[in-house]
Amino acid sequence: MVTLNKIYTRTGDGGATRLATGEQVSKAALRVEAYGAVDEANACLGLARLHTSEDAELDAALARIQNELFDLGADLSTPPRPDETNILRMVDSQVERLERELDAMNEALPPLASFILPAGTPAAAHLHLARTVTRRAERAAVRLIEAGEPLGPAALRYLNRLSDYLFVAARHANDRGASEVFWTSGATR
Structure with a gap:
């Protein structure tokens, strides 16, 4: 465990930060934007977990995912290099676990008959x-990829699958679909 004496480095005062490699980049760099959004998603999961304590299985899965999001942040903040060793990267088994859990949750839900609004129970709203x-x-x-920046091979797959997982988890948190709020097309015309 790393112990820090000071929380501030003053590096950011000029708009710069350091990647895990030590390379200094702009705080507006695409890589920083990507892992910053992952950090924000993690904070949203922390809020959701304030409302999932009654569902031990979902809460445990979300706790694990929060840890995996730190892994993902480490992955994104470390540009891949051909000679890298002992770099924390997302792996296929993390994506596959999300898929298995997503499929199991989805099987217990009623089929979607309409688009749903990001609403319902507090847990569901935070998961959305x-x-x-x-x-x-x-x-x-x-x-980042389109700009020619390399990513760890499982990072993008994990993000894509996680958003699917969170959609299904929100439906699950909406009393297993019973408290979902359906979109009514053109309702206010």
């Missing part, structure tokens, strides 16, 4: 917020 922030992180990761 985490889902949208995760989608933003995913878009930032795609922009």
Whole structure:
């Protein structure tokens, strides 16, 4: 465990920060935007967990995902290099676990008959917020790739699957679909 004596470094005072490699970059760099959005999604999950204590299985999964989001942040803050060793990277088994858990939760839910609004129970509303922030992180990761910046191979897959997982988790948290709020197309015309 790392112990810090000071929380501030003053590096950011001029608009710069350091990646895990020590390389100094702009706080507006695409890589910083991507792992910053992951950090924000993690904070949203912390808020959601204030409302999931009654569902031990979901709460435990969200706690694990919060830890995995720190892994993802480490992955995103460390540009891949051909000679790298002992670098924390997302792995396929983390994506596969999300898929298995997502599928199991989804099987217990009624089929979707309409688009649903990001509402319902407090847990569901916070999970929907985490889902949208995760989608933003995913878009930032795609922009990073499109700019020619390398990513760990499982990072983007994890983000994509996590947003799907959070959608299903929000439905689950909405009393297993019973408290969902459905979109009514053109209702206010």
